[in-house]
Amino acid sequence: MDLTLKIWRQASANDKGRFVSYKVNNVSADSSFLEMLDVLNEDLVIKGEDPVAFxxxxxxxxxxxxxxxxxxxxxxPDRGITTCQMHMRHFKDGETITIEPWRAKPFPVIKDLMVDRSAFDKIIQAGGFISVRTGGVPDANAIPIPKRDADLAMDAAACIGCGACVAACKNASAMLFVAAKVSQFALLPQGRVEAKERVQKMVAKMDELGFGNCTNTYACEAECPKEISVANIARMNREFLVAKVAAPKDK
Amino acid sequence: MGKLDSKIPQGPLAEKWSYYKSHQNLVNPANKRRMDIIVVGTGLAGAAAAASFGELGFNVKVFGIHDSPRRAHSIAAQGGINAAKNYPNDGDSIYRLFYDTIKGGDYRAREANVYRLAEVSNDIIDQCVAQGVPFAREYGGLLDNRSFGGAQVSRTFYARGQTGQQLLLGAYSALSKEIGKGTVKMYPRSDMMDLVVVDGHARGIIARNIITGKLERHAAHAVVLATGGYGNVFFLSTNAMTSNGSAVWKVYKKGAFFGNPCFTQIHPTCIPVAGDYQSKLTLMSESLRNDGRIWVPKYAEDAEKIRKGQLKPTDLGEDRRDYYLERRYPAFGNLVPRDVASRAAKERCDAGFGVGNTGLAVYLDFADAIKRLGKHVIEARYGNLFQMYEKIVDDNPYETPMMIYPAVHYTMGGIWVDYELQSTIPGLFVAGEANFSDHGANRLGASALMQGLSDGYFVLPYTIQNYLAGHIHEPHFKTDLPEFEQAEMNVRETIHRLLSVKGTKTVDTFHRKLGHIMWDYVGMARNKEGLQKAIPMLRQLREEFWKDVKIPGTNEMVNTELEKALRVADFLELGELMARDALHREESCGGHFREEYQTPDGEALRDDANFAYVAAWEYQGENAEPLMHKEPLAFEYIEVKQRNYK
Known part of the structure; x- marks a missing residue:
C-alpha cells in the first residue's frame, strides 16, 4: 500500500515543531506500524536526512x-493493543495518517515523537512500593490471599506505564496510572500496612508534577492498551478519602 | 592457563554456600557509606542488585539505556519462574531442581553455582510475594504452580502470561524505593561505552547520554554488569530492539574472559519470518506444545502446493501429514526440549517440507485438542496467545493450524565469572544473562528469571562485600585519572570515526547481512566447513561496514542511527568469536549442534572425554586470534548421562 504520513517533527525540547508530510510506498499490509516507520527512516537515512525519533x-x-x-x-485505531502491535492492514491504501507525540505538559517532547515520561517514575519513587528489604521476609505461603483479590491486583498490575491514559485525557490526568498501582497494593495484605501513607504520597506527587484532575470521561480506560478499569480510580479515591479522614489532626 | 580460579568453596555441595557466607569478609556500615558501586542495566539482575546494595548502605549509581528502568527486556518473559518450594507435594527438592538444571544444560555448567541457584530459588518467591507481586493463586489463597519443560514436577510460579513483567516491576519498585531515599542514583537513557580499568581493577565507566550525546565519566569501587544477552547478533530474534552485546564486548576487550560464546538458545515456537521489513520475532509460549501437535506435509508435492497457496493445510488428511516429533520421539512427542524441537523443524524445512510462503515454517495444530476438550477449554488455556497470533498473522488459529518456526531467544554464553560472579577483571562482577554461569549449553524454561533474581537479590549482595572489604581504605575515586581520560578519548574517536565514514548503506543493512551469516553458519546447526567460511565473511562485512556505513547527524543530539551503529560494530566482532568457539567445540551439546557429531539417527553426540570444560576466551588485540583457556567441569555429585527423549 502507498501512504502519506503527516508526522510531527521537533528537533529538540526548545524547538517549536511542525508537521512534515512524507510518502511511503509499497508498505506491506502485514508489517507493523513501527516497521512501516522503519522503512520511512531507512529512506530518510539514505537521503541523508534526519530519521524520525520515536x-x-x-x-x-x-x-x-x-x-x-x-x-x-x-x-x-485498534483497542487493547500498543502501537507496536498494530499492523498496517488496519489502514487503507492511499490513506493519510497523522502521527503526533503524546501531548501533555508533564510529558515534554524530547525530539519528534519521543517524550519524557520520567514523571511516572517520580510518582512510583514517592510511594509506589512496599517497604520491604531483601531477605528476612516470611514464607510466600504464610499469608493466604483470596484468589479474587490476587486476580484483581493482577488486573491492576498489568499496567505497562506507557502514558496513553494521560495522552487520552483532556486534563492530562494520571489518575488511571496512579490508581492501578495504588489498587494493586491496596488489594494485597502485604500492601495494606502502608496503604494510607502510600496513596497520599503518590497523589501529592502526581499533583506536584502538574497532572490534571479526573472529570470522569473514562477516555483513559477506552485507550488503555491493557484495558485497565476505571474501577481502580474509584478504589483509589476511597483509599485517599479514608487516609485523609483517618489522618491525625496534628499533621 | 592457570589463570582461571572458579573459587568454589570447600565442603559438601549442599553446604558450600552456607560455608561461603559464614566465612566471607563483610564491610561495616560506616564503611559502606563511603563506598560506591556502579550497576549497568536495570533488568531483573541489575535492578535487584542495585536495590539490595542501596538497602545495605552503599552508594549506588545505576545506568540504563531506556527512559525508565521498568522497560528492561526482562519485562517480556512470559511463562514463569522456577523454585524448589515443593508446595504441590509432588516430590520436588533443591537437589532435584539442581539436577534438572544441570541435565537440561547438557552437563556444561558448574555444579556449585547451579546448586546455589536452586538453593536460593525459594527465597526469591518469598521476596517477590512480600513486594506485592501478584502471583497466580488457588481458591484456598495459596500459590499456584504449573509444569514446564524438562521437569517431572510442577515448580513454576507465574503471574498469568506476564511473569517477567511482574517480577521486574517488583524489582523496579524496590529500586524506586531506594532512588526515593537517595541511596541509589538512576541514570536513564545512558549507554555504557567502555569500562575504565585502573591498576588492573574495574574502577568506572564511560557513559553516553543518549539525549545530548555527552560523554560522562563515573568512578566507583566496583562495577556490576547486568546488561543481558547478545541474541541480537542474529538481527532477528525474540530480544527487544535495543538489547545488545556492547557492554559485555567492551569488558571482554578490556580483559574479561568470555565463556562459551557459541551457546545460543533457539526457541522452537516463534511466529515465522514474513518479509524483509521484519524487525523482530515474536515468541509463542512453550506451553502451547502441551496441546498442539506439530506437523508438516508428508509429501514434498503437497508442501510445494501449500507454499504456492494452491492447497490449504486443512485439505490434507491424516495420511498426508507427518507428525515428525511424534514419529521421531515417541516417548516425549511434542514435548521434547527446546533444542531438540528446533532442530527437528529445521531438518524438515531444509528437506523441502516446510510451509508458509517462505517454506520456513511448520504447523502447530490444535484441531485434535479442540475436538477432545472443546474450543472453550483451549480458549481458556491459550486465549491470549491465540489472539496475539491472530493480530500478527491475520489468521484464525482455532480454524487453521498456527505456523511456527524456531528463533534466537537467549544466550547461555557470556562473560566468564567465578563462584562470586566476579570476572577475570577484579572488581568487575557480571550477573544475569550477561554472564555464562548457570545454564550450560541449554537453558530450561522458567530458569532465566530465577537466575537474574538470584544473582541480584541473594548472591551479589554477599559476594561483592567479600571484594569490597579489601578496598575500604580507598577514597572516592576521581575521574581525572589518565585511565579515564584515555577511555573517554577512545570512545570519542570511535564515534568520530563512525560519523566520518559517510558511506552509502544504512546500519540496518549491515545488521541484516550479519544476521544472515550468523543464522546460516552459526545458527541452529553448524559444521566445520560453514564455520570456516563464516569467519572471513564476517571480517569482510566488518571492513565494508567501516568503509560504507551511512549515519546522518552528529554526536550531540538524539541520534538513533549512531546508537545502532555503535552496537552493530561490536556485534560484527562478537559474531566472529561465536564462530570461533563453535568451530573449536567438536561435539554437539545443548543448543550447539555440530552436524559432524551426531548419532546415526540424527541426535546430538556429546564428547565428555574431550569437551567437558568451559571455553573462556581472552582478547589478544584487534587482529590477533583470541586465546582460549579451559575451566574443566568436574561432576562430583551427579552422574553424567546421554540425554535421551525417545
Missing part, C-alpha cells in the same frame, strides 16, 4: 516504551 523496544506490547498519537488516538 521510543520503542520490545515490539510485543509489554515494555510500554512505544507511544504515538495516531489519527487522534493513542496507540492508534
Amino acid at each position: 521510543d520503542h523496544d520490545c515490539r510485543e506490547g509489554i515494555c510500554g516504551a512505544c507511544s504515538l498519537y495516531i489519527n487522534g488516538r493513542p496507540h492508534g
Whole structure:
C-alpha cells in the first residue's frame, strides 16, 4: 500500500515543531506500524536526512516504551493493543495518517515523537512500593490471599506505564496510572500496612508534577492498551478519602 | 592457563554456600557509606542488585539505556519462574531442581553455582510475594504452580502470561524505593561505552547520554554488569530492539574472559519470518506444545502446493501429514526440549517440507485438542496467545493450524565469572544473562528469571562485600585519572570515526547481512566447513561496514542511527568469536549442534572425554586470534548421562 504520513517533527525540547508530510510506498499490509516507520527512516537515512525519533523496544506490547498519537488516538485505531502491535492492514491504501507525540505538559517532547515520561517514575519513587528489604521476609505461603483479590491486583498490575491514559485525557490526568498501582497494593495484605501513607504520597506527587484532575470521561480506560478499569480510580479515591479522614489532626 | 580460579568453596555441595557466607569478609556500615558501586542495566539482575546494595548502605549509581528502568527486556518473559518450594507435594527438592538444571544444560555448567541457584530459588518467591507481586493463586489463597519443560514436577510460579513483567516491576519498585531515599542514583537513557580499568581493577565507566550525546565519566569501587544477552547478533530474534552485546564486548576487550560464546538458545515456537521489513520475532509460549501437535506435509508435492497457496493445510488428511516429533520421539512427542524441537523443524524445512510462503515454517495444530476438550477449554488455556497470533498473522488459529518456526531467544554464553560472579577483571562482577554461569549449553524454561533474581537479590549482595572489604581504605575515586581520560578519548574517536565514514548503506543493512551469516553458519546447526567460511565473511562485512556505513547527524543530539551503529560494530566482532568457539567445540551439546557429531539417527553426540570444560576466551588485540583457556567441569555429585527423549 502507498501512504502519506503527516508526522510531527521537533528537533529538540526548545524547538517549536511542525508537521512534515512524507510518502511511503509499497508498505506491506502485514508489517507493523513501527516497521512501516522503519522503512520511512531507512529512506530518510539514505537521503541523508534526519530519521524520525520515536521510543520503542520490545515490539510485543509489554515494555510500554512505544507511544504515538495516531489519527487522534493513542496507540492508534485498534483497542487493547500498543502501537507496536498494530499492523498496517488496519489502514487503507492511499490513506493519510497523522502521527503526533503524546501531548501533555508533564510529558515534554524530547525530539519528534519521543517524550519524557520520567514523571511516572517520580510518582512510583514517592510511594509506589512496599517497604520491604531483601531477605528476612516470611514464607510466600504464610499469608493466604483470596484468589479474587490476587486476580484483581493482577488486573491492576498489568499496567505497562506507557502514558496513553494521560495522552487520552483532556486534563492530562494520571489518575488511571496512579490508581492501578495504588489498587494493586491496596488489594494485597502485604500492601495494606502502608496503604494510607502510600496513596497520599503518590497523589501529592502526581499533583506536584502538574497532572490534571479526573472529570470522569473514562477516555483513559477506552485507550488503555491493557484495558485497565476505571474501577481502580474509584478504589483509589476511597483509599485517599479514608487516609485523609483517618489522618491525625496534628499533621 | 592457570589463570582461571572458579573459587568454589570447600565442603559438601549442599553446604558450600552456607560455608561461603559464614566465612566471607563483610564491610561495616560506616564503611559502606563511603563506598560506591556502579550497576549497568536495570533488568531483573541489575535492578535487584542495585536495590539490595542501596538497602545495605552503599552508594549506588545505576545506568540504563531506556527512559525508565521498568522497560528492561526482562519485562517480556512470559511463562514463569522456577523454585524448589515443593508446595504441590509432588516430590520436588533443591537437589532435584539442581539436577534438572544441570541435565537440561547438557552437563556444561558448574555444579556449585547451579546448586546455589536452586538453593536460593525459594527465597526469591518469598521476596517477590512480600513486594506485592501478584502471583497466580488457588481458591484456598495459596500459590499456584504449573509444569514446564524438562521437569517431572510442577515448580513454576507465574503471574498469568506476564511473569517477567511482574517480577521486574517488583524489582523496579524496590529500586524506586531506594532512588526515593537517595541511596541509589538512576541514570536513564545512558549507554555504557567502555569500562575504565585502573591498576588492573574495574574502577568506572564511560557513559553516553543518549539525549545530548555527552560523554560522562563515573568512578566507583566496583562495577556490576547486568546488561543481558547478545541474541541480537542474529538481527532477528525474540530480544527487544535495543538489547545488545556492547557492554559485555567492551569488558571482554578490556580483559574479561568470555565463556562459551557459541551457546545460543533457539526457541522452537516463534511466529515465522514474513518479509524483509521484519524487525523482530515474536515468541509463542512453550506451553502451547502441551496441546498442539506439530506437523508438516508428508509429501514434498503437497508442501510445494501449500507454499504456492494452491492447497490449504486443512485439505490434507491424516495420511498426508507427518507428525515428525511424534514419529521421531515417541516417548516425549511434542514435548521434547527446546533444542531438540528446533532442530527437528529445521531438518524438515531444509528437506523441502516446510510451509508458509517462505517454506520456513511448520504447523502447530490444535484441531485434535479442540475436538477432545472443546474450543472453550483451549480458549481458556491459550486465549491470549491465540489472539496475539491472530493480530500478527491475520489468521484464525482455532480454524487453521498456527505456523511456527524456531528463533534466537537467549544466550547461555557470556562473560566468564567465578563462584562470586566476579570476572577475570577484579572488581568487575557480571550477573544475569550477561554472564555464562548457570545454564550450560541449554537453558530450561522458567530458569532465566530465577537466575537474574538470584544473582541480584541473594548472591551479589554477599559476594561483592567479600571484594569490597579489601578496598575500604580507598577514597572516592576521581575521574581525572589518565585511565579515564584515555577511555573517554577512545570512545570519542570511535564515534568520530563512525560519523566520518559517510558511506552509502544504512546500519540496518549491515545488521541484516550479519544476521544472515550468523543464522546460516552459526545458527541452529553448524559444521566445520560453514564455520570456516563464516569467519572471513564476517571480517569482510566488518571492513565494508567501516568503509560504507551511512549515519546522518552528529554526536550531540538524539541520534538513533549512531546508537545502532555503535552496537552493530561490536556485534560484527562478537559474531566472529561465536564462530570461533563453535568451530573449536567438536561435539554437539545443548543448543550447539555440530552436524559432524551426531548419532546415526540424527541426535546430538556429546564428547565428555574431550569437551567437558568451559571455553573462556581472552582478547589478544584487534587482529590477533583470541586465546582460549579451559575451566574443566568436574561432576562430583551427579552422574553424567546421554540425554535421551525417545
